[in-house]
Amino acid sequence: MAAVAGTYASGPPVLRAYEAILSWVTTVDHKKIGIMYLVTAGIFGTVGMAFSLVIRTELAETGTIISADTYNQIFTMHGSIMIFLFLIPIAQGFMNYAVPLSIGALDMAFPRINALSFWLFALAGLLIASSFLFDGGSAAAGWTAYTPIASNSEPRIPGLQGNLDPVGVGMDLWLVGVLLLGTGSTVGGVNFIVTILKMRAPGMTMFRMPMFAWATLVTAFLVVLATPVLAAALIMMFADRNGAGGVIFDPNAGGQAILWQNLFWFYSHPAVYIMVLPSMGIVSEVISVFSRKPIFGYRSMVLALLGIGLLGFIVWAHHMFTTGGVFLPFFMAATFLIGVPTGVKMFNWIGTMYKGSIQYSSAMLFAIGFLSLFLIGGITGIFFAAVPVDFALHDTYFVVSHFHYTMSIGSTFGIFAGAYFWFPKMFGRFMNESLGKIHFWTTFIGVNIIFWPQLMLGLDGMPRRINDYAANGGWETLNMISTIGAFISAIGMLIFLFNVVHSMRWGEKTDKNDPWEANTLEWATTSPPPAHNFDEIPYVTSERPLFDKRWADKQPDAGGHGSGGATAPDPAARMKG
Amino acid sequence: MARSTPARKPVHPIKSFFVGEEPMSNALWGMVFFLFSEVMFFAGLIAAYLALREDALIWEPTNGGEVLGAEFRPVLFTILLVASSIPMQYAAFAIRTGRRRALSIASGLVFVIGIAFLINQGIEWKNADFGIGDGAYAATFYLLTGFHGAHVLGGVLFNGLVFLRSLIGQFDAERNTAVEAATMYWHFVGLVWVALFALVFVSI
Numbered sequence A: 001m002a003a004v005a006g007t008y009a010s011g012p013p014v015l016r017a018y019e020a021i022l023s024w025v026t027t028v029d030h031k032k033i034g035i036m037y038l039v040t041a042g043i044f045g046t047v048g049m050a051f052s053l054v055i056r057t058e059l060a061e062t063g064t065i066i067s068a069d070t071y072n073q074i075f076t077m078h079g080s081i082m083i084f085l086f087l088i089p090i091a092q093g094f095m096n097y098a099v100p101l102s103i104g105a106l107d108m109a110f111p112r113i114n115a116l117s118f119w120l121f122a123l124a125g126l127l128i129a130s131s132f133l134f135d136g137g138s139a140a141a142g143w144t145a146y147t148p149i150a151s152n153s154e155p156r157i158p159g160l161q162g163n164l165d166p167v168g169v170g171m172d173l174w175l176v177g178v179l180l181l182g183t184g185s186t187v188g189g190v191n192f193i194v195t196i197l198k199m200r201a202p203g204m205t206m207f208r209m210p211m212f213a214w215a216t217l218v219t220a221f222l223v224v225l226a227t228p229v230l231a232a233a234l235i236m237m238f239a240d241r242n243g244a245g246g247v248i249f250d251p252n253a254g255g256q257a258i259l260w261q262n263l264f265w266f267y268s269h270p271a272v273y274i275m276v277l278p279s280m281g282i283v284s285e286v287i288s289v290f291s292r293k294p295i296f297g298y299r300s301m302v303l304a305l306l307g308i309g310l311l312g313f314i315v316w317a318h319h320m321f322t323t324g325g326v327f328l329p330f331f332m333a334a335t336f337l338i339g340v341p342t343g344v345k346m347f348n349w350i351g352t353m354y355k356g357s358i359q360y361s362s363a364m365l366f367a368i369g370f371l372s373l374f375l376i377g378g379i380t381g382i383f384f385a386a387v388p389v390d391f392a393l394h395d396t397y398f399v400v401s402h403f404h405y406t407m408s409i410g411s412t413f414g415i416f417a418g419a420y421f422w423f424p425k426m427f428g429r430f431m432n433e434s435l436g437k438i439h440f441w442t443t444f445i446g447v448n449i450i451f452w453p454q455l456m457l458g459l460d461g462m463p464r465r466i467n468d469y470a471a472n473g474g475w476e477t478l479n480m481i482s483t484i485g486a487f488i489s490a491i492g493m494l495i496f497l498f499n500v501v502h503s504m505r506w507g508e509k510t511d512k513n514d515p516w517e518a519n520t521l522e523w524a525t526t527s528p529p530p531a532h533n534f535d536e537i538p539y540v541t542s543e544r545p546l547f548d549k550r551w552a553d554k555q556p557d558a559g560g561h562g563s564g565g566a567t568a569p570d571p572a573a574r575m576k577g
Numbered sequence B: 001m002a003r004s005t006p007a008r009k010p011v012h013p014i015k016s017f018f019v020g021e022e023p024m025s026n027a028l029w030g031m032v033f034f035l036f037s038e039v040m041f042f043a044g045l046i047a048a049y050l051a052l053r054e055d056a057l058i059w060e061p062t063n064g065g066e067v068l069g070a071e072f073r074p075v076l077f078t079i080l081l082v083a084s085s086i087p088m089q090y091a092a093f094a095i096r097t098g099r100r101r102a103l104s105i106a107s108g109l110v111f112v113i114g115i116a117f118l119i120n121q122g123i124e125w126k127n128a129d130f131g132i133g134d135g136a137y138a139a140t141f142y143l144l145t146g147f148h149g150a151h152v153l154g155g156v157l158f159n160g161l162v163f164l165r166s167l168i169g170q171f172d173a174e175r176n177t178a179v180e181a182a183t184m185y186w187h188f189v190g191l192v193w194v195a196l197f198a199l200v201f202v203s204i
Helices: A013-025 A030-060 A068-102 A111-133 A169-198 A211-244 A257-290 A298-311 A316-323 A328-353 A362-385 A387-393 A397-427 A433-459 A476-506 A545-554 A571-576 B013-018 B026-055 B072-083 B085-096 B100-127 B135-168 B177-202
Strands: none
Touching: A013 A030, A030 A068, A030 A111, A030 A397, A030 A476, A068 A111, A068 A169, A068 A211, A068 A257, A068 A397, A111 A169, A169 A211, A169 B026, A211 A257, A211 A298, A211 B026, A211 B135, A257 A298, A257 A316, A257 A328, A257 A362, A257 A397, A257 B026, A298 A328, A316 A328, A316 A387, A328 A362, A362 A387, A362 A397, A362 A433, A397 A433, A397 A476, A433 A476, B026 B135, B026 B177, B072 B085, B072 B100, B072 B177, B085 B100, B085 B135, B085 B177, B100 B135, B100 B177, B135 B177
16 A cells, blocks of 8 residues: 555645545445446436437437437437446446445445446446547447447348448447446446345344345346346457457348347346336435335335346347347236336335325435336336337337436436435535425426427337438427427536535535434444444344434433344343343 | 454355355355356357357358367366366365365366366367358357356466465465355356357257
8 A cells, every 4th residue: 555544644735635536546445436436427427418418409400410420429329328337337326335334234245346346337438438539439339239230241141231331449449348347237236245145234134124225136136147148249249340250140241130139138128127226226215214204015115126127037028029030929918017016116105105294305306206207207118018009119209208217317316316315424414405406396397398299209200310300290399399308407417516516515514424314224324424334333123223213212211122223232131121 | 342253164155055054255155146147148148159050041160161079079178177076176175174285186186177178178279170250150169168268267267376375375174265266166167168068069
């Protein structure tokens, strides 16, 4: 170790800055890694949002501003960045920060592997972003990288036309970058599984775990079981493009395009849940805390999570109904089934709020926003599960709107709820509530102005991934409205970023460990928590240890039977009591 | 009060898994779930292999090369690799009762078998009269055997480390997590090879 913390405390600013940077770069502390995840993913998310503004500007009116090639690159990178470099890692940020704290662990099971996961993500992100520097620009085959668009093969079979405009080195960088990311999140998933299964506080049985820890556990299993399949597919695609000549995936060279789609969606459908389940976990915590009630139907919530996780593995082919290469009835039925556990969760959230004394804090507003947006997204998803509807609407803006309502905007609202909820724990200061509410309403109204018109455009037949459209198609007004919505929600994002930076330095200080009167163990320690998390390992007797503690403290005979609260009871006292 | 850490006792992964007599260490659980992901990785490759074999327009090497079968040498080295799970497990059992010398000998033997297998694979690749671009069989052949070879190499490095550390005397009846983990990993590498060999060499 080059410098022990505080070595240069009285030294010149350069050395102090060096020490501060070193303490972050070399850290294996899950809290610091979590914050690094949040910041890095937040930066990528902002870039991805800027790309979406470019897309919306291009589509606002007929006629083109940027070239079709550039447009392809921009929408490909918008999707790739948002999914691989924003939604998945930012959820990992909250999981990293909050899960070990909320289960009463001192750190992750493998702290150094945790750091490895983060650095693989950061480097892979730079690798993907660097593709703009190369000749031919970034990947331009969409985030799904369907072959043969993503292939660069010469025609092998006489009479077949090869890909005339092969995608350049950007596509290879994309493949390698996503592979590295996947490796990082796979070992990260192993880390979360072992942490949650093995490192819970004394007394915390599986069914006393916070909902967010459950969501993390299911997410981690999805990551561990699904991501390697994508890794295999990416490697085969890379080989296909660099040596194998397209014999695996490129139909022009004798390969199977449907094979790529099967392997890709075998990962990417569970990946949808990898993106949304952490948000569901956050929302469960937030709604419970700000309704001043325990979560309604705890066990059914857990079973619903497991059900979504399991069903998530057998529905991938509903992305491929129109290919004619999949067995429609099975995948249709399985897809409808997923509505059941999702509906259970929806009703349980509403049941949690029912007759609660709801506090409309920013976090709670975003949680309720998540519910309403996810409901729209979920119901449009049920439309798509029906094969005939899917045949009509496949590859239209209805799809774009559907998945933005669910996994993109829906998940992001969960992330925002988490940000307002855990910010006091991370920095010992509140985020500004007034700005938070302005942020919420701007974003909520903005995203609906973006995506509701897109539903209508989709029903009207507007295809996705086009950079221009005919003036007489009747799509101009709705597209213009959608673009205005994008800029409104961008203003919301700026307000949020300002709020984060401002509150970190000047926000109102939290006067106690547990400013929200929350349920879970992360609020039992100081804000921000010490490097070792807990001075006292709490003893857990229910799924709401902090509620128990507050309740015990309020009893007139404090010091009697219930006084242990969240601290380890003396075994002898338990025998007597 | 911090959690008290009880003195470590020899860990028996199977017993602790099924009977719960002694909890398995975090590191070994990590290896178990890591192997879950490895299984899915090979499942992806094998799924592609089967799909291509079923439907590919071009399956046989397009340059006129021959599909490799279960000849004497690959069968021999397959048996060697799979059988090397026995000394590997013996090494793990030995160190649980503190027999360091037995551990060194057994893990050294497994290390050598691993290298021999890799050399055999090199010969296999050298003898193959097709390149990776010569049809679906050729491409999947190199990918499957190549990635398995990479895993064998990982196992060889892991076993080499265990061997060296056993020589220095870093393992005893209480501290042997790395040996247990290497054993799990080596069993997995052998099992995957059984599946791959049956698919790529035997069932052709």
